[in-house]
Amino acid sequence: MKKITTLLLAILPFLGLSAQVRTDGETTRIDGMVELDHTVHDFGDVITRSGPLSCTFTVTNISDKPMAIYTVGSSCGCTDVKWTREPIQAGGKGTISATYTNDEGPYNFDKTLTVSFSNLKKPVILRLRGSAHEKQRPLSELFPVAFGPIAFKSDLIRCGNITQGSQRSGSVSVANLGKKPVDLDFVDVAPGLELSVSPNPVPAGGTSRLTWTITTDRDHWGRNEYNFTPLVGGKHYKGDARQLRVQTFTIEDFSAMSKEQKASAAQPYFEESTANLGILPYGSTAVATFTFRNNGKKPLHIYKADADWRKVSFSDIPDTAPGAETTFTVNLDTTGLPEGEFLVILTLTTDTPLRPMINLFISGATTH
Numbered sequence: 001m002k003k004i005t006t007l008l009l010a011i012l013p014f015l016g017l018s019a020q021v022r023t024d025g026e027t028t029r030i031d032g033m034v035e036l037d038h039t040v041h042d043f044g045d046v047i048t049r050s051g052p053l054s055c056t057f058t059v060t061n062i063s064d065k066p067m068a069i070y071t072v073g074s075s076c077g078c079t080d081v082k083w084t085r086e087p088i089q090a091g092g093k094g095t096i097s098a099t100y101t102n103d104e105g106p107y108n109f110d111k112t113l114t115v116s117f118s119n120l121k122k123p124v125i126l127r128l129r130g131s132a133h134e135k136q137r138p139l140s141e142l143f144p145v146a147f148g149p150i151a152f153k154s155d156l157i158r159c160g161n162i163t164q165g166s167q168r169s170g171s172v173s174v175a176n177l178g179k180k181p182v183d184l185d186f187v188d189v190a191p192g193l194e195l196s197v198s199p200n201p202v203p204a205g206g207t208s209r210l211t212w213t214i215t216t217d218r219d220h221w222g223r224n225e226y227n228f229t230p231l232v233g234g235k236h237y238k239g240d241a242r243q244l245r246v247q248t249f250t251i252e253d254f255s256a257m258s259k260e261q262k263a264s265a266a267q268p269y270f271e272e273s274t275a276n277l278g279i280l281p282y283g284s285t286a287v288a289t290f291t292f293r294n295n296g297k298k299p300l301h302i303y304k305a306d307a308d309w310r311k312v313s314f315s316d317i318p319d320t321a322p323g324a325e326t327t328f329t330v331n332l333d334t335t336g337l338p339e340g341e342f343l344v345i346l347t348l349t350t351d352t353p354l355r356p357m358i359n360l361f362i363s364g365a366t367t368h
Contacts, residue, residue: 044207
């Protein structure tokens with residue numbers, strides 16, 4: 001049996017670890033209780049023989065009562081962690097320090113720290129990222145997406161999940177492949193996206209950090225891409241005329257709902273989550289049908305339906321009353337699919353805290 005091919009990597013929904021997260025640049029405030037100077041530390045491109053890599057996260061108690069860092073768990077034994085053990089007074093600061101061994105070979109790494117605070121109901125995730133190489137590589141290899149002398153590692157920046165009413169920030173490296181410092185600005189920036197570069201001008205033969213901030217709005221749900229175009233030294237390089245994109249997945253914020261409200265919310269139930277279309281002629285269009293019942297006490301609303309294959313269209317999905325059933329269809333154009341078995345992932349963004357994102361699947365095979 002041939003291996004099933006997933007057309008694009010689906011970012012299966014990762015629900016927010018805290019009820020209310022607000023960011024200001026790299027600073028993150030959580031539930032009005034805790035502030036972190038950053039939640040992601042990117043070591044960038046490193047050499048394996050350079051030895052262990054260390055970083056520190058600074059924690060500020062922005063509540064009016066003392067708090068404590070209970071535990072900090074690492075995703076693997078390759079990361080050693082130390083943190084402030086004594087209580088942190090209101091307005092006071094503590095630290096979480098991590099050291100990654102950097103001895104796992106040349107590959108991209110993404111390690112997580114799970115932090116439990118005394119005044120937060122849910123843990124907070126911190127990340128250590130980077131790209132380890134056996135030897136120093138030229139910037140042109142590390143940053144292949146070029147706009148004149150300015151280059152990026154990719155034309156897609158993945159932001160992850162974000163809740164309505166919040167912001168999310170992050171940063172990536174940008175390189176100057178030229179022999180002179182270059183000013184970097186941006187045009188055609190999508191609404192809801194803010195960008196900054198430091199240092200700017202980007203030093204010759206060096207790198208700067210591009211910081212992005214996404215601010216949500218209720219016109220955008222599910223998977224969204226916020227586009228922007230680099231303006232390099234005042235010049236728009238139309239020869240490299242692809243835009244850059246920040247991709248995010250936006251879901252509802254249920255943090256203000258009580259347990260009773262959540263229990264009485266809509267409850268969508270699908271008897272079948274996968275539609276198998278069998279063997280299809282390459283280039284044909286097929287229809288998949290899904291039916292669900294709302295077993296909850298409130299109407300169910302679907303904000304948006306997404307697919308990880310670009311040639312998919314959905315029929316209308318109306319609001320579903322308590323106790324009612326809804327059937328909808330999905331048209332799949334197989335043109336461009338690889339020959340053999342396939343799996344297309346669908347994601348519904350809903351207004352229920354029990355299933356804010358629902359993943360469905362279309363499977364089958366194409367043949368010429």
